[in-house]
Amino acid sequence: MDETKKKEQASTHKIGIYLWIWGLLFVLSFFSYMVDWYQFQGMLRWSLILFFMFLKAGLIMAFFMHLFWERYALVNVLLWPMTAIACFIFLMVAEFEYTLFTRIFYFAVGG
Amino acid sequence: MSDPKIEGLELKPGFRGMAQDTGSDQTMFKGVHWGKAMMWIFLLSDTFIFSCFLISYMKGRGSTPVEWPNPSEVFALNAFGVPVPLLLIAIMTFVLITSSGTMALAVKYGYEKNRKMCGWLVLATALGGLTFVGMQAFEWSKLIHEGVRPWENPFGAPQFGSFFFMITGFHGTHVTFGVIFLFIYAYKVFAGHYDEGKRGWFTTMKGDYVEIEILGLYWHFVDLVWVFIFAFFYLW
Amino acid sequence: MSEEFNDNKTIHAQSSETISGGGSSAAPDIDYVRPAEVEEQDLYHGHSFITKWVFCQDAKVIGVQYFLLATFTGIVGLILSWLMRLQLGFPGAAGFMTAEHYYQFVTMHGMIMVVYFLTALFLGGFGNYLIPLMVGARDMVFPYLNMVSFWMFFIAVGVLMASFFVPGGPTGAGWTLYPPQTILEGTPGSGAGILLMCGSLILFVAGFTMGGLNYLITILQARTRGMTLMRMPLTVWGIFTATVLAMLAFPALLVGALMMSLDKVLGTSFFMPTILKAGEVLEYGGGSPILFQHLFWFFGHPEVYIVALPAFGIVSDLISVHSRKNIFGYRMMVWAIVGIGALSFFVWAHHMYVSGMNPWFGFFFATTTLIIAVPTAMKVYNWILTLWRGNIRMNTVMLWCLGFIVTFVNGGITGIFLGNVSVDVPLSDTYFVIAHFHMVMGIAPLMVIMGAVYHWFPLVAGRFLDEKLGKWHFWTTFLGAYSIYFPMHYLGFIGVPRRYFEMYDSPYMTSAVGMNEFISLAAFLVGAAQFILIYNIIKTLKTGKRAGSNPWKACSLEWLTPSVPPEHGNWGDRLPVVHRWCYDYSVPGAKEDFITQTTPPSEVQNTGVEKT
């Protein structure tokens, strides 16, 4: 293979990888649909939902959005701000539990 | 999209490379087009918008003592006389992922300067998006027909309708804008603007197939958001 | 249209041939700078009045446009504050003033000053003007988007001002817009007023996002050759970090404003619980008012730093230039800016200690808040250590910087009171809070803005502002503002609550009457003193002393343009090449007491310059 051709190939990826990820996304979506179909409940449901969700999101970001091939400077700039979101989520979970508690404790009908 | 060649600088991989990129002059994201960097930062900002929506939804749903409607029943669709839970949503997910796949291929063929393939794939993506918006319109009208309103619904907590219409509406708006741009870009690909480097209508930048990748980033992001909405709104 | 673009042949992209040596083999060339990575930018040059001055794509013109419009809204905010102080100092003196009016003025004053004045001025005004010049770019990377950004801001201001003229007037719910108050019947401006406010904020956020993307990508991807991140002036660092905060914090405001509008228009209950109003139970139910407060402050606290960080950056540069000394501990300063920016996303609920949120949050937020005090204190130390053994020019610019240090340290210390959760309990919602945030994010940034105006006016207009008028302007503003806000803390100690239309019927508050009158008089004076600047500018534009090139003998790039004021494209034929950081002042052994950033190492051999 001559030098120019190598360069050409380096700037684009084989079609196979896209088809793979594409297929995987369908399979994972099917699985997360099955979580509802079989009516899993409780922690099992939640962990399955989150697992499939993050896996799908990760695949889309890594391969369809090429983040896997990007340099770390970009990847890190994009991912670190998510800690602020994570903090917001955790605190809001604590907040809604507290709100719900006061509502049930002070407003629920009957003693 | 893959390692660029920077004159006078040998790019190192991994975190050492990151430190080197950050410390170097001129650009921090080596070999990343201005427009692409902009789209990434914009998507980061947009992520915060959708996160705020979903966090509000979580807080709203978690703190209401009224029972939340079961999405599995609310969004069920009758197929052959049997109610199938989340049928329409499953098809919508299927359509959106399909369009995401065609978009990814369009980007690939764009980089290979394969005008025909790229154009057709962008067009296919646009049609997929259009189908999605159409199905969403159908879903909305079905729910409205069943009495779901932003301020009330017959199934339980009134916030259900509020958050449903607001979040899917905001997502649907994103899809709609994406579809409009996909059609425009399909035209531009077929017209060869990216092959000749024709300047855009409002910008002084020369056309390049990197614009397909930029649009692709947006489109995949819309798909990404749907993954989260699907998990949190329909499966929770 | 094509003839309006630069012909690529006249402005050369610098190829590797134009630089000497390769830094390797035979003779290692100390002046070596890597070749250009990015192609030269094409610019659209306007020819008609409209494309040159109105719908202009030149970042410098856009910066001035932002500056003027923000100043206009600032003057509106100033007049509102006069009216409020008139009522507080001399109740009933303004005959038309009802409680409704008063609360509308409070609300509009707050929102205008924080968002439409300070944010727009620092990021839109200084950001647009200075970023491309300071990093050595021809313009912002997306000039068209930049233009749209300004006009979105223009429309946002228009919508905001329109709310003064709709039935019911502007919203009077306090600038924090807390529901359910905001959209309930009976609150002033609960109809059209609040919708216009939300609409205006959404437009502002959209417009700002366009501008912000420009600032970020210009700084990250369009620096000139040799300009590393750690050679950038702190002004750019401050504006950069503030823009990052804005890009990530404004979404929360956008979402909050949107949900509030839906509550108002569609009757959804995002923030609205069951409410009994005038004996009727309203059609709302199940919503959570505290959710809005979280969203608002998730935006609101970074917003404080969106205003403060550019001020930090700019004042660092001003102090450095005018004390002829490099900024002390540059790297510490950069990390402090970045650290403060990052931490600001984890402290928002310190505005909500007594809001009725989950009480356990107090521990988390008090800790994170006081952690921020450390990098902030480091910045203060470094400012005064820059003065130490400097060669301080006591001109107007330096005076504003010293004024900034005094007011900022004062306001920062009172911030520690309010950030420390149990100290905040007695002080929150009193005049102490008003005094604190006006001192730290009103007066202190204003001092920097004024200093920056006196500093960069010779660049923008080519003439010096009058020093004598400037000193009058400074002393009235500084002494006046200090005597407004310093005593005000003590009214807060008594327990005088904020947002009181009048308050003299309580026994222990009558002692505040005299002080309130004094504060009001000082406020009138300080407000009036700002018009000295406007007079100074008008006078200077006609008769001011010509500045020439690099009048302050500064090192940074913005002073090194081939023409003053710089033209569209900034750099003439060739982009500058940067060889050092922008603080090489008073280098031992050098001919002059400054070495510009473009001076190659070969010209300053045998001096004590350190490698940066």
Added chain:
Amino acid sequence: MHPGIIFFLVILGSVLFHIFTPWYWTDVASNWGGMDDTITLTFWIGGGVFIAVCLFMVYCVFKFSYKEERRAEYKPEDKKLEKILTWATTIGVVALLAPGLVIWNNYVNVPKNAIEVDVMAWQWGWQYRLPGKDGKLGTTQIVNINDDNPFGINSDDPYGKDDVMIQSDVLNLQNDKPVKILLRSVDVLHNWYVPQFRAKMDAVPGIVTYYWFEPNKVGEYEVLCVEYCGVGHYAMRGGVIVQDEKDYKNWLGQQETYADLIAKQENKEINKKQLAKKTD
């Protein structure tokens, strides 16, 4: 005049103002004296930093004024000095934060023997409800509120029947007895604040918030609303009377309970019916 002198006078003036100010906090009348102590501590540390920084600045301005022939020092950074300053600041911050957190821990944990008081706020006024003999407040709902049930007590809640209802904006409290203030609002945000007690918390519609204090000085106090609640905000006042145990018990005995109110209503109904019968 050298500008440094004016800056010096500003610093001096600030210190003198602080020492001689006639405007300062009212005497504390609750157990939250610790908050005042923390404020004093913050004044010492923070004020010390303020004075030190500003005086150093003034000194530099005098000492290093511009001279044509002089060169400034060239010293980009001093790692050791920066390290010392960082650690000193960190220690100062910890010294401030620690007592603050201790007091907050005290603030959110209510003593077991505290009397619960339901403070109900609306635009623009207050009313109060105390638990009856069972020591527990009944649950409430806004939709229940009407003339016959001014607090919206759930009628099927057994704890609610003996609740003492004070339909006045003045609340009596027993001296040296901790109170847990349970705040609720029927419309917008309010905040029930007595400056002498130092403690405060917003009343938020849709939830119940709380805080506690122990009044320790007999006397009458004014209650202010300190969370903006509309055009009547500045006039939304109330009162607290702190009494000895005897006076308090005396006062409490005279108050009406929810059961009394229901009985009164029923009597009224019966009387009405009888009246109607008689006229027939």
